[in-house]
Amino acid sequence: MSAPGETDRPFAGRVAFITGAAHGQGRAVALALAESGADIVAFDVAAKIEYPAYAQGSSAELDSLVAEVHALGRRALAFVGDVRDSAAIQQAVDAAIAEFGRIDVLFNNAGIVAYAAADEMTELEWDAMIDVNLKGPFLVARSVIPIMKAQRSGVIINNSSVMGLRGGNRLSHYVASKHGLTGLTKAWAIELAPWGIRVVSIHPTGVNTPMNDGLAELEGATAIEIAERSAGNLLPGVPWIEASDVAELVLYLASDRARYATGAQFTLDAGLLTR
Secondary structure, three states: OOOOOOOOOOOOEEEEEOOOOOHHHHHHHHHHHHHHOOOEEEOOOOOOOOOOOOOOOOOOHHHHHHHHHHHHOOOOOEEEEOOHHHHHHHHHHHHHHHEEEEOOOEEEOOOOOOEEOOOOHHHHHHHHHHHHOOOOHHHHHHHHHHHHHHHHOOOEEEEEOOOOOOOOOOHHHHHHHHHHHHHHHHHHHHHHHHHHHHEEEEOOOOOEEEHHHHHHHHHHOOOOHHHHOOOOOOOOOOOOHHHHHHHHHHHHOOOOHHOOOOOOOEEEEEHHHHH
């Protein structure tokens, strides 16, 4: 029989490092893990970046996330930094270890998306997409993996996309970055298994987050029009899923219930990939 608190706080004593944590999927995952007992390290650029030109998370959102985690009775650290900045990442990881002594879950969530035709795309647009969506997860994992190796345990969850398993119109740079992240997942799973470290990727369809609104604004369309254009979910009346749906999947994959899941791709696509 489980001891009191074991079933309702299964992540007690564990620490999760989450990128892109200020809002959207990252924030939902941070709060879900905290509610389940985890301490949180939140990392976010918290500023507008050159490309794409929609709003990212903010320092105020990071601060409010920390307050919400504290209200759940858990500890939290927040860091403003870009996943393309290896020094900022290492500083956050070092501070997390100084405070908590371990990192059990890495949710590589920070990412960007924008449309561009292949023959009109600039090098800046290509490089930004690859650097944030593919190089960024590599840089963060490179700093976290030695911690997990020393623990001989850990879970890395890479937030890819349905576009990491298929193609997409005017999305070649995004598709390339997400297919690359899927490949990294498989390679890391093989490489890190001897240390008991699991690595998986998740592949959501469109998610109802501020990124949807930002992308719609850039395209001169509504969020629902963007969803219908890029998704085509099989389930009726589901233009997108919610960040809470993603959080539920991450909770499962990060938990001991998924102890034999590694190297695999988990879709949350409302049937999109069945078409």
